[in-house]
Amino acid sequence: QQPVQSPQAVILREGEDAVINCSSSKALYSVHWYRQKHGEAPVFLMILLKGGEQKGHEKISASFNEKKQQSSLYLTASQLSYSGTYFCGTAHGQAGTALIFGKGTTLSVSS
């Protein structure tokens, strides 16, 4: 039931765009996106809820296709600070339930 993330790794130059995908074989209630830098805890970026509600980081956007059980995170005009590992976490029950995380996508942004 672990969601599948793709790609595994992305290398970008500053200013370039990237899309990270997350798909589940099970019906989703919500999808949560986090970024983790080496040696630090995951930082919340965005949540997408069944029904269309979204909350999160101003400069990051995401989509949630409930029917396809997929979500995509869009990183536009990337900055050096965007480097890190991105995880999607999926919740299959009601709000407040535990998350199952994908294996992560490593993003490296260089100048």
Added chain:
Amino acid sequence: SAVISQKPSRDICQRGTSLTIQCQVDSQVTMMFWYRQQPGQSLTLIATANQGSEATYESGFVIDKFPISRPNLTFSTLTVSNMSPEDSSIYLCSVDGQGDYEQFFGPGTRLTVL
């Protein structure tokens, strides 16, 4: 967002011993979760801890190995018992956003077992 602290931040322990990790939140929360992150890996849910009830463990994790306490709405502990080198990981607690649906992570406890 909730402010979460964990103690200890790191520890080096001998095989066969136990370590208790504390998680403190600055506000009352219903749900607290414990995760493990092995080096270079994703986060794996260990258990869900609700105040006033037994923790709910995920497949592969048992209460005898990872006993959890949740005495009130701001605090929880996870004990890693009879440790082996395979238990070397980062252990993280997280809490739900109380109506906002986000989940926030504590800074983690880096455990090394020799």
